[in-house]
Amino acid sequence: MGAQINAAYSSCPTTGCTLIVVPKSDGSCYDYNTPIMLAVPGKYAVLQGGGPTSEAPGTRTTAGPAGGSCLNYVPTTATSAVTLDYSPSFGGGNTPAHGIRDLILENNSCQKIGGCGSSAIGIQLGGTNSGAQNGGISNVRINGFGTGLSYLETGSQSWGMVFTGISVTNNTLGISFTGSLENISLFGGRIAANGTGISMTGNADIFAHGVSIDSNMIAGVKATSGLFSCSGCHWENESIDAPITTHYYIGSKPGY
């Protein structure tokens, strides 16, 4: 499926297109091994699920197998399941209507609190160009990776992105913000059951609204710099099993 999506992206007009992942007829996730690379400057993309996502019955602490509009990236090596890096280094920052929506992206079917020790990245933003500046990721679950979402400081930064109703769960690190990111917004959703929920190592300004930061094993948010602003957020730690830390936020200075 990774190779198919790359091929479809290749065939898009130079300005980009929408790539729809139609759920498998048996409802299970697509396993894939070839990283999805949407990274031609100026060739924007919407990677979209073609139906609802699903989750089979599980337990109070363990989710059931995912299905529906679902991509399961099998490798656990230091690779990226999806790379969004199509915004030109300069000049593409005000382009709307691109990104990822209505999809589950998981790593080797891992749904364990704190992750499964993978080194893989779920969605990489940046790397060579400027990521997906001003793009949106909505109704997407990212689970089981070493790092669920990773911002890289490259050409400029993938600033201005809006995340709506995302679930970043069961990763070693949920979201890694590096670089001087401007105005990243999260509306609703949850950063839950990761090792660390959010890491901020650059001067990002992150604005969260109505987000749950729940049951992350080391810290909800760990920041050496930048601004984390949270309005109407929910901070919790489930304790059905062993009690989990109450370290919802740990801020410091670089080098500490």
Added chain:
Amino acid sequence: MLPLRRITISAASLVIEGGKAIDDDTNPGDTTDFWFSNSGLSTYIHGLIVYSPGRKATQIVQSNYPCGWWVAMFNDSPSVLTTLTGGSSFQGVLFPNNFVGVSSVQAQFLIPSQGTGFSTNNVGLSAGWGTTAFVADPAGNTQRFSFVVVSGGGGQSLNPSIYIYFPTVWPQTPFYLCKAVGGTGVPAPLIGEATASESQMNLIFNGTPVASHTYQIQCIGQ
């Protein structure tokens, strides 16, 4: 509008507006060190509700030097979460559930609407003011008041007393200054302010009043 390539201030800042923070650990034998900790730039928390059914916390918000902090939160578990702020940073202010007033005003006590007015019932006279002496023209309140003693009848004597009963009891012993400031009689020095307790004081008029003459007394206390 365009992203800043580098921002020179490089330390963590946390802003929380509203929301709820919960510890699900029900064991009262457990203790955690903190919920929110910052040794970076600043912590601003306004309107956050915190709740714990069991596990204690050394502090909810730990602010370590040089982090500044401003914390106004509602503690829904005051018997469990007994300390809301802590840490080595002293540059901050806490507004807990029961905060009332403004911390920068310093006074022994403030009386809304100036409290109970000063009346003739708040003054007693000794026999040395004369057999028909009385008090008139009361004004003010506990912290500043004025009245007039009218000497009358016979029996005036040297150093008569004035007994003052404060309309509002002080929360601690006040300091007063009183003086004969007017009237038709010859003013004399007043002493006795040092006798003041939370509820009363006894003044002495260092002179001999004259019948039919008036003596206006004013006092200021704090």
